[in-house]
Amino acid sequence: MTQLRMELYRKPKEIRPGKLGGLVGSNPKGETFGFTSFYMTRNGEPFIPVVGEFHFSRFSYLHWEEELLKMKAGGVHIVATYVFWIFHEEEEGRFDWGGSRNLRHFIDLCAKLELPLILRIGPFCHGEVRNGGIPDWLFGKALEIRSNDPAYLAYARKLYREIARQMKGTLYQEGGPVIGVQLENEYMHCGAPFDAWGYKSGVHLSSGQGGNAHLAELRRLAEEAGIRPMLFTATAWGGAAVPETDTLPMLAGYAYTPWIPNQPPSREYLYRDLHTDPVEPVNYDTLEYPVAYCEMAGGMQVSYHARPLVNSASVEAMTLVKLASGSNLLGYYMYHGGSNPIGKHTYLNEAALPKVTYDYQSPLGEFGRVAPSYDKIRSLSMFMEAYGAMLAPMGTQLPADQTAIVPEDTDTLRWCVRHRDGAGFVFLNNFQDHLEMPSREGIRIELSTPDGIVSFPRRGTLSLKNEASAVLPFQLRIDDIHLVSATVQPLTRLQDDKGQAVLVFYAHEGMEPELALGASSVVGATIAGEGAVEREPDAWLIRPAAGKGNSVRLELAGGRSATLLVLTREEALQAYKLKLEGRERLVLSDSRLYVKARQLICTSPGRPDWKVCVYPGVAGGVQLSCGKAEEGREGLFHTYALSVGAFEPTLDIRKPSARSALVRIEADWPEQVADVFLEIEYEGDVAGAYLNNRLITDHIHYGEKWPIGLKEFRNELEDGELHLSITPLRQGTVTSFVNQALVERFEGVEVAAFNGIRAVPHYVSALVFGR
Known part of the structure; x- marks a missing residue:
């Protein structure tokens, strides 16, 4: 440990x-x-x-x-x-x-x-x-x-x-x-x-x-x-x-x-x-x-x-x-x-x-x-x-061993605290560039604060996976709640339909969700979904199951109530806090989101079906710019399963040589397609994309696919073709000498090949709530 x-x-x-x-x-x-x-x-x-x-x-x-x-x-x-x-x-x-x-x-x-x-x-x-x-x-x-x-x-x-x-x-x-x-x-x-x-x-x-x-x-x-x-x-x-x-x-x-x-x-x-x-x-x-x-x-x-x-x-x-x-x-x-x-x-x-x-x-x-x-x-x-x-007024305090760590040290766990008056956040990091950090098992953290010892977790230990980093809160007073400690990371705060506080957290892999709440601030706790609540002499110990289908309702000492949500890490990475219909809401989606005027714009690369989950929900249904939505509920969230219809852009690819590809792509896209990206896998040194003899973008190969968004060039694509050109990667020996001019002689293999060219539609639909 x-x-x-x-x-x-x-x-x-x-x-x-x-x-x-x-x-x-x-x-x-x-x-x-x-x-x-x-x-x-x-x-x-x-x-x-x-x-x-x-x-x-x-x-x-x-x-x-x-x-x-x-x-x-x-x-x-x-x-x-x-x-x-x-x-x-x-x-x-x-x-x-x-x-x-x-x-x-x-x-x-x-x-x-x-x-x-x-x-x-x-x-x-x-x-x-x-x-x-x-x-x-x-x-x-x-x-x-x-x-x-x-x-x-x-x-x-x-x-x-x-x-x-x-x-x-x-x-x-x-x-x-x-x-x-x-x-x-x-x-x-x-x-x-x-x-x-x-x-x-x-x-x-x-x-x-x-x-x-x-x-x-x-x-x-x-x-x-x-x-x-x-x-x-x-x-x-x-x-x-x-x-x-x-x-x-x-x-x-x-x-x-x-x-x-x-x-x-x-x-x-x-x-x-x-x-x-x-x-x-x-x-x-x-x-x-x-x-x-x-x-x-x-x-x-x-x-x-x-x-x-x-x-x-x-x-x-x-x-x-x-x-x-x-x-x-x-x-x-x-x-x-x-x-x-x-x-x-x-x-x-x-x-x-x-x-x-x-x-x-x-x-x-x-x-x-x-x-x-x-x-x-x-x-x-x-x-x-x-x-x-x-957080802003909280100072940084380092454990004694942290000042001696060098970047090459993969053995010492990296952590520190920001706090003020004994309340704050523990920060953990298990990432280092150019090195592979091991996963950490059996971690237990104890802080001596003016209000007593705080432990993460209260019982047992936690883990920190390779490349993971985390923020854990302690001794905070938030919306009439005394949060003594938590093994979940704070994500955001908002209010429900009745103006009561909603605290949203998420669980890291290897950290069982646990929240210890001061007994003087909470008089009751009820789980909706999966999880457990335990009353200790000085605290309520809440262990909710992570996921948007679960929640915890708190009755507070002052007569108010509050809600706790603990999402999974995957759900947290799909979460946005957006203003919709006059108020801030938590929105989760496997599509990409932004708000324009009253519209929630959803874009989905490569998938014509996706889900949008909104809390608090919006009364009065939803209108879509295209496609259809099946409405439902999952825990506290109103859900919308969207489907806009698949589109397969027509590609005509000719390869005059291993180094060149001429691509004609259908430019007549349906309304549910906002953009089409070419994704190009190739072997070579560098590459360029030309349209009507103009270089529109280029790429120095570094191990990733080469993406090219086409909406900016859509009109030109109707009558033109895209020329993709690779400069080969040389695997061999270059000998150079001067004979009036610089002469280079190469012996070896020149690598230039297209391994895949595909068109990926980016689907879109705009949602307006409360029709």
């Missing part, structure tokens, strides 16, 4: 105004954002926001609203986006703000959908864009980029004035969504490949000159142009420059890093107190600011020389570890991938990266692809939304 013990310290985390304490932004509705030295506030309450990076200019503007709604349904509170200079002024003096470069349209959509926005406006952005976003023509000028050279600042001023025109009237204090602006990126820390150089690889742009003096000049130029946001942000890792005034320093965490050859296991999955002990040196007093991440890996872009396959469990585990370690703002780079636009004179990608695709293996990817990580981090975002006000 692994016995874990900790005595919780009694002194609470010191929280003071900090450097940003005087910064309060309010809008005409009276809504506010602010900061302490430890957390952000929303309308005066502690708040742990989730920030999702989505580059508008890397996605078709025709589908921005749908993708932003998917982000919102996924638990994103704030959107962040780059404004890449080279995308908008590829030719000097000719700014392009149209189509998918229409910044104002993107800002207005964020306003419409009530999504606050952080703009990262450069001039230097990086973002794996050509020259880090600096236009080629600027290098023909006699100036020093990323410096206070007056000639460079003159061009920066023109850029900011153009951006300001697009932003006019959109700042938070003006009633718009823009709450923050980042000037520059990783300044005084790193540059980007100098792709305009062209003579050899490995030449990089300057990391910057002048430190905070240059950032001060950029701020002056921005404010002079009318860009005066509630706050500025700065990328602060690697010793980067960080201004001290009205600027939130933000951090990064990556575990799959192409810029580190033969990367060892990273430190990103070890617990630490980030507020006092950041992962790497920084140029600011960490105790004066909240721990905030703007670039926590939502995936990783594949490069030609480094092709990491990012485990979706890594994104969930990193979120949990950073949260446990004291981060009170969690930003994903990328949350949503996309495609680089093609320039007028060249491709706009960074060297050695795909020319077009910027899928990034992110939760939402190129063409709107949904990854398993989307579901995993959505469950954590629901937890932060429900319990963030409690």
